[in-house]
Amino acid sequence: MGVQESYPIDVEAIRADFPILNRQVGGDPETPGEGADDDTPLYYLDNAATSQTPDQVVDTISEYYRGYNANVHRGIHQLSQEASVAYEEAHDTVADFIGADGREEIVFTKNTTEAENLVAYAWGLNELGPGDSVVLSEMEHHASLVTWQQIAKKTGAEVRYIRVDDEGYLDMDHAAELIDDSTKLVSVVHISNTLGTVNPVADLADMAHDHDAYIFVDGAQSAPTHPVDVKAIDADFFAFSGHKMCGPTGIGALYGKEAILEEMEPYLYGGDMIRRVTYEDSTWEDLPWKFEAGTPSIAQGIAFAAAVEYVDDIGMANVRAHEELLAEYAYDRLTEFDEVTIYGPPGDDRGGLVAFNVDGVHAHDLSSIVNEHGVAIRAGDHCTQPLHDKLGIPASARASFYIYNTREEVDALVDAVDDALELFA
Known part of the structure; x- marks a missing residue:
């Protein structure tokens, strides 16, 4: 296929880096490659x-385990030194x-969820109380x-929700009403994993900062x-996986402004995050290590950096242009x-995913049918149950796209949906 004018990236060259995309599916999952449907x-x-x-x-993961597998920050020997350097440089x-000032502002976590919980427990439990509010969407x-809902229950703070309008956009007038002097934190998803909405997080950051509140952006x-x-975008916190x-x-990352992270107490304790320990008390290591206990x-951290370099x-x-092209085509x-x-929003104004339902076909049934055509999509509430309740649906099917996907794969999805309609007609 080569570099095509119809794609902003060389999809064929990229696909060559992902051998899994060449596999066949169907038949017995315990013996892939065998069976009539394979x-x-x-x-x-x-x-x-x-x-x-x-x-x-x-290969980066393999090179670590084959070449310099050792614990970090704990040894003088060469392998430990090599591992420490690679991990810190990651x-x-x-x-x-992401444009942070340096490693001091990057805490490695298991994922975005852990990053959210880190801030909730290390900052929220100490800073929130009755009369305070946290604003979500x-x-x-x-x-x-769920994280801020539960922290609010522990602290007596109030959780407020910015409305989503009928087209899938945030009601920014409503946001301006909710974010007030009682607000201590705004936590908002940058791109909705269900609607595909790209939220104006910089505008929300301005609103939060006007009231001396922080903003956490789920990236x-x-x-x-x-x-x-x-x-x-002037994020105080930003997290991704x-x-x-x-x-x-x-592996994931929490970005936090250095001054804020300095003031926060750790919420996990143990090895590596300490500077000095006595039987009576302990002091903490410098950023970011004070938040990376044990x-x-x-x-994974070293390979995370390799993935960042890859994209x-x-x-x-170019990545954005490609996934938006496919999302609009699928729409x-x-x-x-x-x-x-x-x-969610129109096809020309969304991130690289499309959530949908087919009349008379439950999303789980639809996913099963398209799977028989080799098409892997997600079905369910996508960890947004309250949003699905608002939409009046128990679940939805979701197709989401990345750098190695093509229009032909979208066509395969559409053909599978057509077969599902015939089956349930």
Whole structure:
């Protein structure tokens, strides 16, 4: 296929880095490659849940375990020194990727959820109380919604929700009403993992800061697909996960402004995060290590940086253009069916995913049917149960796109949806 004018990136070259995309699906899952149905190609359209991992990142993990596997910050020997340098430099790579000032502002976590909980427990429990409010949106992922809901119960703070309008956008007038002098934190998803809405987080940051509140931006869907500059959006906290952007599972990052992180107390205690320990008291290590207790995810952290470098080499503006192109194409193709309802903004104004339902077909049944065609999509509430309740639906199907996807794969999805309609007619 080569570099095509119809794509902003060289999809064929990128696909060559992901051998899993060449596998066949069907038959017995315990013996892939065998059985009558095993000649069905894989069309992987579940990237908002987790992306695939290129050879370059897998090789980075292997090189660590084969070449310099050792614990970090604990040994004088050469392997420990090599591992420590690689792990610390991984923080630098991630900091550069999102425009942070340096490694001091990057804490490695397991994922976005843990980053949200870190702030909730290390900051929220100490700073929130009766009379205070935390402002979320109605489209929040459970990582944010459940976390702050439970912290509010512990502290007596109030949780407020910015309305989502009928087109899937935040009601910014309502946001201005909710964010007031009682507000201590605004936590908002950058791109909705259900609606595809790209939220005006810089405007929300201005509103929060006008009332001396912080803003936490959930970048789980934006960091993998859009250029992000935490300074430009003036985020106080920003979090994202490696496994959604070509990295391994079990690793993510919390960005926090250095001055804020300095004032926060750790919420996990143990080895590596301490400077001095006596039987009576302890003092904490410098940033970011005071928030990374115990042996960290060393291989994953180093591979996380390799994934960041991989997508950064493609160019994040190119990544964004490609996934938006596919989202708009999918939106247009699916709207050819009168029986399909798509949730969220128009196709030319959304992130790289499309959540939808087919009349008379439960989303779980639809996912099962399209799976028989080799198409992998997600079905369920996508960790946004309250939003689905607001929409009046128990679940939805979701197709989400990344750097290795093509229009032909969207066509395969559309053909599978057509077969589902015939089956349930």
